[in-house]
Amino acid sequence: MFNLVKKDFLTLSKSKSDLLELLFMPFILIAILGFALGNLIMGGSNSIDTFHIGIVNEQNIEEDLIRLETDLMEQSLPEEMAAELLAGAQQIDPSAVLREVFEDESLEEIMIVNEFADTESAQEAMKEEEIAGFITIPEAFSYNVWRSIYLEEDSAATLEMTVLTNESLSGVILTSVVTTFVDQYNLETSIALATDGRAETEANTEEHGEIMSLSVEEPISAFQYYTIGMGVMFALSTAPALASRAFKEKEQHVFGRIMLSGTKPLTYLSSKMISGTLVTFIQLVILFLFSTLIFGTFKGRDFDFWIDMGYITGLYSLLIGSITSLLTSISLHSNNNNTVNFFGSFVSVFAFLGGSFTPVEQFSEALKQVGNWTPNGATMTSYLQLMQGFEFQEVLPLMLRVVGMIIICIVVAVIIFPKRRLD
Amino acid sequence: MIEVKNLGKNFKKKIAVDDVSMYLDEGESVGLLGPNGAGKSTTISMISTLLPPTKGTVKYNGKNVLKEPEELRPILGVVPQEIALYEELSAYENMSFFGKVYGISGKKLEDKIQETLDLVGLKERQKDAVETYSGGMKRRINIAVALMHDPEILIMDEPTVGIDPQSRNYILEMVRKLNRERGLTVLYTSHYMEEVEKLCDRVYIMDHGQIIASGTKEELKSILSNEETIQIQVEETKSEFRDLLSSQEGVNQVLEDEAGYNLIVSKGEQLLGEIFDHAKQANIKIIGIHVKTPTLEDVFLHLTGRKLRD
Numbered sequence: 001m002f003n004l005v006k007k008d009f010l011t012l013s014k015s016k017s018d019l020l021e022l023l024f025m026p027f028i029l030i031a032i033l034g035f036a037l038g039n040l041i042m043g044g045s046n047s048i049d050t051f052h053i054g055i056v057n058e059q060n061i062e063e064d065l066i067r068l069e070t071d072l073m074e075q076s077l078p079e080e081m082a083a084e085l086l087a088g089a090q091q092i093d094p095s096a097v098l099r100e101v102f103e104d105e106s107l108e109e110i111m112i113v114n115e116f117a118d119t120e121s122a123q124e125a126m127k128e129e130e131i132a133g134f135i136t137i138p139e140a141f142s143y144n145v146w147r148s149i150y151l152e153e154d155s156a157a158t159l160e161m162t163v164l165t166n167e168s169l170s171g172v173i174l175t176s177v178v179t180t181f182v183d184q185y186n187l188e189t190s191i192a193l194a195t196d197g198r199a200e201t202e203a204n205t206e207e208h209g210e211i212m213s214l215s216v217e218e219p220i221s222a223f224q225y226y227t228i229g230m231g232v233m234f235a236l237s238t239a240p241a242l243a244s245r246a247f248k249e250k251e252q253h254v255f256g257r258i259m260l261s262g263t264k265p266l267t268y269l270s271s272k273m274i275s276g277t278l279v280t281f282i283q284l285v286i287l288f289l290f291s292t293l294i295f296g297t298f299k300g301r302d303f304d305f306w307i308d309m310g311y312i313t314g315l316y317s318l319l320i321g322s323i324t325s326l327l328t329s330i331s332l333h334s335n336n337n338n339t340v341n342f343f344g345s346f347v348s349v350f351a352f353l354g355g356s357f358t359p360v361e362q363f364s365e366a367l368k369q370v371g372n373w374t375p376n377g378a379t380m381t382s383y384l385q386l387m388q389g390f391e392f393q394e395v396l397p398l399m400l401r402v403v404g405m406i407i408i409c410i411v412v413a414v415i416i417f418p419k420r421r422l423d
Numbered sequence: 424m425i426e427v428k429n430l431g432k433n434f435k436k437k438i439a440v441d442d443v444s445m446y447l448d449e450g451e452s453v454g455l456l457g458p459n460g461a462g463k464s465t466t467i468s469m470i471s472t473l474l475p476p477t478k479g480t481v482k483y484n485g486k487n488v489l490k491e492p493e494e495l496r497p498i499l500g501v502v503p504q505e506i507a508l509y510e511e512l513s514a515y516e517n518m519s520f521f522g523k524v525y526g527i528s529g530k531k532l533e534d535k536i537q538e539t540l541d542l543v544g545l546k547e548r549q550k551d552a553v554e555t556y557s558g559g560m561k562r563r564i565n566i567a568v569a570l571m572h573d574p575e576i577l578i579m580d581e582p583t584v585g586i587d588p589q590s591r592n593y594i595l596e597m598v599r600k601l602n603r604e605r606g607l608t609v610l611y612t613s614h615y616m617e618e619v620e621k622l623c624d625r626v627y628i629m630d631h632g633q634i635i636a637s638g639t640k641e642e643l644k645s646i647l648s649n650e651e652t653i654q655i656q657v658e659e660t661k662s663e664f665r666d667l668l669s670s671q672e673g674v675n676q677v678l679e680d681e682a683g684y685n686l687i688v689s690k691g692e693q694l695l696g697e698i699f700d701h702a703k704q705a706n707i708k709i710i711g712i713h714v715k716t717p718t719l720e721d722v723f724l725h726l727t728g729r730k731l732r733d
Contacts, residue, residue: 003523007509014511014552253507256473257568260496261524 004263004271005278011245012279018241022283026230030291033230033357034223051170052112054122054134055102059095064143071151085150094145094157094185095137101181110173126162132170133163135178149189220387224298227291228383229356232316232376233347234287235280239320240344242276243327247337255332269325269417273410276324281317288313298387308392309383315402316379322409323375329413350374355381378402424449424608425470425495425576430479432465439465441632443479447576447610452602454623455612456719462632463612464504467578470610471501497525500574504581506561507568510554514545514564517553518571525572535571542597543567559590566594570601576608577601583618591618598622616720628723635726643722650675652721653686655698656711660684664705671697678724683711687725 012018068089072082102113114131116122122134137159144157161178163171249255258268288309291297298305323343330339351357353370354377361368371377379402382395425447432440440462447453455463468474470481472492481488481495488495508517518536522528527535540546543563548556553564562582569577579598583591599622601607613619619626626643628636636643657664660679668684669677673692678685688694695712702709717725 003520007512007520010516011509011511253503253505254509256503257501257507257521258524259473260471260499260501261521261572262493262496263524 001267001271001274004258004268005275008242008245008271008275009279012242022234022238022241022279023286026234026287027290027294029230030223030226030295033226034295050110050112052114052131053102053170053174054114054116054125054131055099056116056119056122056134056136057095058118058139059137059141059143060139061093061095061142064140064146065090067140067143068146068150071147075151089142089146089150092149092189093142095142097185098135098137098159098181101177101184107177111170111177123162126164129164131164133161133174135174136160136162220384221297223291223295224387225359225384227288227295227297228380228387229351229354231284231287232354232380232383233351233356235283235316235320236323236350236376237344237347238280238283239276239323239327240340240347242272242279242324243331243340244337244344246272246328247331247340250332265417266414269328269413272328273321273325273413275321277317277321280320281313284313284317305386308386311392312379312382312386312395312399315399315406316375319375319379319402319406319409322406322413326409326413329417332418333416350376353377354379372398373401375402375405378405424484426480426482427466427470428480428482430466430469430481431477432462432469432474433477438632440469440476443629443632443634445627445634445637447608449575449608450602450606451625452598452609452611452623454619454626455610455629456614456616456619456626456723457612457629458614461614461629463629464580465632466629467501467580467610467612471499471578472496473501497572498575500569500572500577502566502569502577502579502582504584506553506565508553508561508565510561511552513550513552514540514556514567515549517564517568521568522571527572535573539567539570542570544593557587557590559586559593562586562590562594563597566597574607576610578610580612581614582611583613583615595621616718616723620719626719628719628726630723630727636722640719643719644717646722646725650687650717650721650725651690652715652717653688653694653698654711654713654715655684655686655709656713657683657702658708658710661705661707664701664707667701667705668698671701676725685721685724687721 065086069082069086072085075082077085099113101107102111111132114125116125116134119134119136122131122136125131126134141157141159147153148157159178159182161175163174246255249258255268259265288298292299298309327340327343331337353360353367354374355361355368355371356376359368360371372381378398382398382402385395385398386392427443427445430440430443431438443462443466445453445455455466457463465474469476469479472481472488472495476489483495486494509520512520515536518539519532522532522535536549537546540549543566545560545564545567548560553561556564566579566582577598582598583594586594595618598609598611602609602622609622611619611622620640623640625639626637627634628643636646660683665677665679665684668674668686671694673689673694674686675689676687678687686694686698698712699709701707
């Protein structure tokens with residue numbers, strides 16, 4: 001048995017076209033689909049290059065504070081209260097808060113802030129595409145904001161934002177950050193005024209701003225999706241590739257030679273199943289490993305995740321092994337390779353239904369249900385659910401489906417395999 | 424040793440082999456001679472238990488091997504007409520694989536591989552992929568694989584088809600050596616009369632799925648003991664000349680080929696003068712004439728009216 005399996009590996013290793021199809025092609029497709037169709041995948045994210053933005057500060061905070069102090073005195077407020085308001089104003093200086101937003105650690109990897117002395121130099125830098133856009137903090141910006149807060153005047157404070165192009169990703173991000181800042185600042189100051197500054201505004205906003213998690217689902221990146229999609233699809237094509245070799249063995253009378261040696265037909269059939277299983281397992285392990293190394297697909301996943309991935313990969317490999325043995329049986333029994341060829345050409349249909357190219361639930365939920373009854377579809381959904389944080393027990397029903405398919409394939413393969421001679 | 428009785432095989436409505444009976448004694452070399460499509464390969468596939476017959480029995484030392492193939496298979500070495508090898512693998516890898524399939528391992532396997540490679544003259548090329556070999560070398564390694572487990576009976580199906588004369592002679596010498604020196608029983612099928620004549624003690628002649636004659640070479644040739652063959656080489660064949668030869672008294676059969684005519688005539692007939700007269704009458708230029716004793720080819724011609732390679 002080991003000798004037969006070893007021979008299958010040896011002959012496969014000498015076939016450049018098969019190796020290309022089973023190992024190289026999935027990588028190429030993962031790269032192409034991952035980059036090209038990344039935005040179509042739920043929760044997908046493309047990597048963003050770091051970009052530069054500019055800040056032009058035209059205001060003088062000391063002057064603004066003096067002007068505010070003068071205004072407060074003119075309001076005939078008690079001296080203590082005026083001093084308190086002045087101290088509070090310094091704490092909620094909008095220009096300082098804006099700077100804090102841009103210097104936040106989470107934005108550090110995305111954007112780098114450059115200071116400019118005036119609008120002209122910022123414009124020049126943007127023209128040279130050194131920066132994606134810039135924000136101008138105009139003269140008396142903080143003063144105007146304070147007046148609208150403390151003296152309840154209509155705000156004359158305006159932040160000016162200039163971006164290279166609104167459609168660019170960097171432009172969208174910059175607009176989003178500034179909008180978030182304005183919203184957050186308005187919320188904080190409103191709460192502070194309503195509670196006379198007693199509320200812990202920062203904590204409150206965090207609570208308000210938190211996105212509630214309604215399920216355990218984590219987003220799947222395009223590379224994760226296509227690593228699984230291409231992996232299960234190309235693994236499925238392993239079965240007809242190996243079964244074709246079995247038929248060639250019969251055509252070239254090699255199978256007859258093996259049978260003459262006293263090798264039991266079922267030993268031969270089992271060797272095909274073991275070869276199919278091992279080839280698929282190795283193929284998927286290589287694919288996952290290299291995809292993680294090159295595209296960072298499963299980077300940072302814990303040991304338990306890999307164990308569960310191992311279970312699914314093992315079962316799927318066994319399924320491909322059993323399909324290999326079934327196709328081998330059919331081709332040897334029917335004395336032609338038509339079934340194997342048909343299955344081979346049907347792999348892409350299975351791949352589509354199973355969601356290898358795109359999530360089919362986008363088209364119809366019924367299609368998704370059908371897809372989950374295909375060998376690759378059931379396995380792919382299991383992988384994706386596992387990656388979204390589901391427990392293995394939760395994907396067990398789909399895995400039981402795979403076990404059912406394995407049993408059916410093996411039983412049919414054994415029943416139809418030529419028992420003693422070649423008829 | 425092996426006894427075949429009333430063996431028959433039908434493929435749907437077509438009768439491929441019909442009522443074939445034959446036997447093989449230990450140590451002898453037996454030829455199965457017949458043209459392409461005569462049913463030779465189907466017959467040996469049934470004898471080697473790879474194809475179930477429609478009717479008949481194959482017995483090895485009295486046991487029906489169709490029911491108990493495991494009795495015969497271990498002592499059988501089969502060389503199929505096709506190159507039954509993994510051509511992408513080297514000769515060494517093929518021999519190692521088939522040796523292990525027969526349960527040979529370790530030093531015994533290594534020794535057997537080298538000994539067999541030596542026998543077929545491919546020791547130097549053992550690490551090269553079979554697909555890089557010439558046709559003759561592929562045929563030799565095809566035989567070598569069948570010898571890996573030291574079989575007692577070697578069944579060879581047209582082992583020299585499509586190869587150069589040098590490789591062909593090498594294979595014929597090798598088979599003769601295996602039979603004479605190692606006592607290997609050989610069943611050799613071919614449509615090359617001269618191969619069977621050179622190698623085999625006894626011959627079965629097959630045509631249209633049936634054995635039409637059998638015996639030692641001498642016994643078969645004695646069918647034509649009262650006849651001899653006159654080969655006439657001509658510049659150009661003409662139907663008029665053929666008709667004149669056919670109507671000539673003493674000429675039993677006329678066969679035309681690309682080189683000229685073969686006449687089977689009654690022994691002792693003096694017909695050369697008449698042949699030249701007919702040639703002159705038909706305006707034919709004779710470039711050669713040869714009177715020879717009968718060959719197996721002539722026997723086949725006599726029995727079927729066709730040449731072996733028709």
